[in-house]
Amino acid sequence: MQGRAFCRAHAGLVDQWLEELFADEPETALVAVGGYGRGELAPRSDLDLVLVHRGRSDVSRVAQRLWYPIWDAGLALDHSVKTVKEALAIAARDLKAALGLLDARTVAGDDDLGAELAGKARDSWRRHRGRWLRNLGDAVAERHRRFGDVAFLLEPDLKEGRGGLRDVHALMAAAVAVDVIPDIDEVLPAAEEVLLTARVELQRITGKARDRLVLQEQAAVAHRLGLPDADGLMQRVSAAARTIAWMSDDAWRRIDSFLEGPRGRIVATDRRMGAGVVLREGEIAVEAGADLADESLALRVAAAAATTGAPIDRAGLVRPRSGAAVPAARWSDASRRALVELLTAGPGAVAACEALDQHGLLVRILPEWEPVRSRLQHNPYHRFTVDRHLIEAAVQAAALVRRVSRPDLLVVAAWLHDIGKGHPGDHTATGIELTERIATRLGFSATDVDTLVTLVRHHLLLAETAMRRDLSDPTTVMRVAAAVGDRSTLALLAALTEADAKATGEAAWTPWKAGLVDELVTKVASVLSGDAPAPKPTSPAADLVALVAQADGGLLTRAEGSRLVVAAPDRPGLFCLVAGVLGLHGLDILEADAWSAAGGMAVDVFHVDDAFGGAPDWPGFHDDLVRAVDGRLPLERRLVERARTYAAHRGPSGQGPATVTVENTASEDASVVEVRASDAIGVLYRIARAFLDLELDIRHAKVQTLGHEVVDSFYVVDRQGSKLDDEERIRQLEKAVRFRLSQVGT
Known part of the structure; x- marks a missing residue:
């Protein structure tokens, strides 16, 4: 027994028990209100009861005989003792009380008295309905x-x-x-x-x-x-x-x-919005003589609603739903134009698409929609179900159409980019197959179908590359350029990337991420125009060399905005110590570069973000870093303590064990190590400790936080400056990283 049946059965059992407790009390009624009054009594619901009487002086005795057994049974009780007049007086000024009395039901006692209360409560509700x-x-x-x-x-x-x-x-x-x-x-x-x-x-x-x-x-x-x-x-x-x-x-x-x-309603003649579609009294409606066999009708109704911001009259979709008015195996130009008009309408498309969905028309128009419908995405990074995310992405893309030469391809790609998430396996691979099939059915040319497939195939390329790879490395730029192919597709992909991120959630499109994507797009566009990529710098910039000179063989920190520079005597583990102290101060590393400088010095550059939204305590950071370098700061213990506190406040992450991958083709001169792990204080420090254990140097690092998960990418070399090309050493690295991460918070 489940749901409503359980609740009613539960309410019935409680009714019987209360009738026995009540006995035979004249001029009195025990009335259930609220959820109990409706018979909607969940296993741990309160008993909402009103003991109604006709002015009995001994009513408190009756009440005590009822309330105490209920309390003794361990049940939650919301109770009151009132005459009808008193109960109505309270309900006249209290919304909760008024709502409760709308469901009033006599459980025991004087049925007429209970009915009087219920009837008068409903009459009062109607009388004062405004x-x-x-x-x-x-x-x-x-x-x-x-x-x-x-x-x-x-x-x-x-x-x-x-x-x-x-x-x-x-x-x-x-x-x-x-x-x-x-x-x-x-x-x-x-x-x-x-x-x-x-x-x-x-x-x-x-x-x-x-x-x-x-x-x-x-x-x-x-x-x-x-x-x-x-x-x-x-x-x-x-x-x-x-x-x-x-x-x-x-x-x-x-x-x-x-x-x-009547004064507040829109009264005017119908405004024609297309064949069979009108704007009538503020709603989009289907004309009486409309051709219900027109396969574009439902889409045109939705497009009209989206562009005007007007709601759809119920009959406006009930009538097409009852007929066969959905696009055929090969869409007409009118249907495709209506779809594009709907998707380019902007925010109004959300309500219009939801109306199509609720009337069962969206899955008839696009059968591939069914597997993604109402499918949740299991991380706090995503704020919408898959289907709603796709519609929101199209809305965001509609705001970017002036950046591209083919707005229709942009919004359709946004609408389809995650369509594969309703199926097992790699959602992008499945999405490619579905997109090719759908785009062909929609009536796009073979060239346009290829472009849409490319956009879906690479919809994560720009964001993942920008957030996880060294953009100063020519290999990074050339690989993206080869995948994209031409500048027109690049512009579409850049707009799709932004729309996808904005539709995901507030944290998915930060100024930092936007800047990195823009930098990558600019460099790739240059290559696609025939220019050679700029070579990767092999020595620190002039401003960093100047800071090394100022350090004069000692430790110097210089912070400006989100950029931190640390110049210090070169030693194994310097990056690790800086990462640990930054974590201790609640500062997340977004990106880092490490350089060797003249005179046995090193200079590391960090771009950071305050995880807790405050202003960084840079003097305190400097003092703690000095103590850490000197061995006077118990960094390991302090990070463990802070990680425990952070985890207690944040709750369980729900993520599994860390994953480690090593790629040797992403850069000409370094191995790229990518680590996925649950977010916690000290994660970056512990990964760096694992590299230190194996005598590996970090040249470049990027950190991306996705809800409760981090994706950290490191460009590493051994002490001879070479890549990790030995399989056994790679296995040792994976084992060392997992071991260090297993100690977070312990």
Whole structure:
């Protein structure tokens, strides 16, 4: 027994018990309100009860005889003792109380008294519906702001989040007052059942009144529901929440229009938006005589909504949905133009695509959409499901169309770049196959299909290269140029890279990353124009040489903005010590270069970011570095202590063991070691310690943080300045790095 059936059965058992406790008390009724009143009693729900009486002087005796056994049973109780007049007076000024009474149900006692309270509460709600609906709408908006979207969060609050159970309850309350919510009894129950079932099992498993479906509990809940894994559970939860959120948004728009009255509504003649499509009273609608066999109709309706920002009238998509109006095996030019118009419309495309999705039209238009629909991405780096991310990427790409010669290819590539994520294996490889098939079906030319495939194949190339490779190395630039092929494709790929990152999340497109991508694109464009790449510098720049001279054989640190320069006597492990002290001060290294200088000196350049948002304490850093170099700072112990504190506040990362790869073709003069590991204080220090253990020197380093994971890339050579070309030594390196990382926080 699950979901609604469990809740009703649970409520029924509690009803029987309370009836026995209540006995026969005249002029009194025990009334369940809120969730218990609806019969929606989850395993750890509170019992919301009102003891209603007709002015009995001994009512406190009756109340004590009820409340104490409930408390003794360990049940959570929200209780009050009121006359009908008193209960209505409180409900007249308190939204929560008013909502609770809308679900009032007599459990025991005087049925007429309970019915009187319920009837008068509903009458009052309807009589003052203008005030209550405005208050309820404001409360819904504030709750959404606080708890976020159930559909897109990794650990959603099934009750309070946008698209959660509270939204269903709010719509039911609104429906008591106004009759402007179509399909509420047809669409909502199935979606509500999904969330209610997950909530019930979560509380049964944990034994606690929990509504937040945390990562650690998702697999267990999925197992209890007979689902193969947590992904299957969360995909169902996301789809249900999206339906509820979409219904809620549509309903509150209608309610707002109702509250504004005739004066607030747009009354005008139809504005024609294309064949069979009109803007009518602020909504996009399908004309009565429209050709429902027109395969472009649904897309043109959505495009009109996206470009105008107007919502789609329900019938505007119900009618095409009921017919066969979807593009054929080979799309017409009109269908393709409508798709491009939709995707280039900007932010309005999100709501329009969601409307297509909720009416089942999106997967009919593009069957390959089904596997990515409502599919969560298991890291905090991504804020959206795969399908929503693709639409958001198209929205971001639409803002960049003036940078490219083919806006249509840009937005379609953005719409398809992660389409392979709905399948097992390498999502890019699968995406290439799907994109070729889809683009051909959409009616693009063979040349355009090739361009779209190239964009999908390399949609990560610029970002990963910029964040993980040495951009001063000619090999880096030449490899990207060879992959891209021409400047037109490069411009498309650069715009796609930016759109993809911005659609991923705020942390995915920082000024630092934007600058690196721009630097890479500029260098690659030069090569594609026929220029030779600039040679890699072999000695420190003049400003660094000057700082080495100022150090005069000692230790000098110079910080300006996010750039830190350390000049010191050359010694094994200098990079390691600097990385450790930076970690101790909460400073993340973004990029670093190490140089040997004249007179037995070394100069290292670091670009850093304050992980906690404060201003770096550079004098304190300098003092700690001096102590670390002199051996007076217990750096290892201090980093362990800080790592433990950081981990306790941040929570579990959910990542597996570190992975280490070594590539000897990415650079002419160094081996590139890439390490993926869980983010923690001291990670870079410990990787550098592993290099020190094996007598390897770091020439260049880049660090990328992806949610709870870091991807660190190092250009390393041995003490003779050579690459690591011995398989046994590479295995030793991998083992040493994993060993050092296993000691983080221990």
